[in-house]
């Protein structure tokens with residue numbers, strides 16, 4: 001099954017030694033997944049492989065978008081790396097070829113790109129743009145949203161400032177309740193206008209004290225919120241309120257973009273809106289650090305006030321060759337269609353499992369961006385059960401992650417090469433664990 005069998009490397013350090021070094025010499029806030037951490041040394045397709053050669057089905061990694069170490073992407077990077085890697089102050093065809101390919105995937109309104117190095121940097125730039133365009137500072141963002149690790153983006157990431165070690169919301173950030181139609185403040189598919197109304201109220205309050213907003217930033221499926229799919233008309237209504245107040249709408253597609261939704265290439269398309277700025281990252285380089293900010297001509301014009309935008313690494317030929325190849329592979333291997341078909345199959349299987357095990361309170365998501373949450377019949381979240389499930393699945397060779405404000409949501413966002421066979425393997429293991437004693441007691 002694995003093509004790179006010959007790539008054998010010596011691993012001389014024991015896991016305890018690696019852990020001890022990390023504890024002593026790497027940033028104290030780095031975390032490790034699972035009660036007993038994994039030592040992964042290779043990846044291929046939808047699998048990760050540890051030092052013992054044990055393979056794990058990966059349902060977590062939406063960065064290795066076209067599959068771990070996809071040979072064509074690896075070759076594109078190696079080839080360009082051997083030729084030239086430099087900044088954008090020289091003419092080079094790769095940045096043009098990549099931009100042309102990416103622009104074909106975007107609505108014509110989003111016609112200007114800035115290429116950067118991480119999702120955080122993309123959102124940081126998007127915030128600068130919104131502030132430059134409007135001359136304002138105040139941002140609307142969603143409860144439990146996450147947009148990256150730098151100063152300005154932490155300030156719009158409730159997941160962080162409302163979480164462990166956080167100091168709460170900054171004065172110029174205004175938080176909209178998580179538009180969760182299953183367990184949120186308003187229930188049901190028709191709750192979009194009710195949720196959007198909070199945006200209108202914040203804008204009105206600001207007007208009373210003579211303030212305006214710079215904009216609104218959100219993912220269209222809120223991943224750290226626990227794969228929350230807002231009601232269909234939510235974004236249309238929020239965008240309307242924001243634009244009427246002169247604000248800029250930013251869609252964070254760092255997790256959701258590049259065909260993962262199945263039905264569409266971008267998550268914002270599912271909600272029939274066109275943002276003023278779209279940020280992309282994780283999957284764009286299949287693990288290589290490349291991220292992008294796409295914006296309208298109008299935003300780009302207003303942002304360009306004479307101050308040079310220089311970026312040492314952003315838009316370099318190696319990153320662009322890799323990014324272009326990722327787009328090619330998505331097309332060649334029909335991965336958006338695969339996300340649609342396998343995603344729908346998996347969702348139907350999970351819904352069937354839900355009938356058998358009512359501890360599964362809700363199954364949601366689009367394409368290969370799914371989640372299910374574990375609850376009591378009174379919708380009380382079952383975080384310990386979610387953690388048990390993820391750790392037990394790991395022991396059976398399937399990697400899963402938990403998230404959401406109550407840590408009771410299992411997320412499924414595998415590499416897009418995840419096949420029907422992979423989905424069956426996942427379901428087989430899930431059925432095994434759900435039938436175990438711990439999962440039956442709640």
Ligand SMILES: Cc1ncc(COP(=O)(O)O)c(C=O)c1O
Nearest residue numbers: 118119120146147148254255281
């Ligand atoms: C939705 C979203 N936006 C932005 C980021 C930040 O991206 P990066 O870690 O590449 O800086 C992340 C990272 O997890 C993310 O999930």
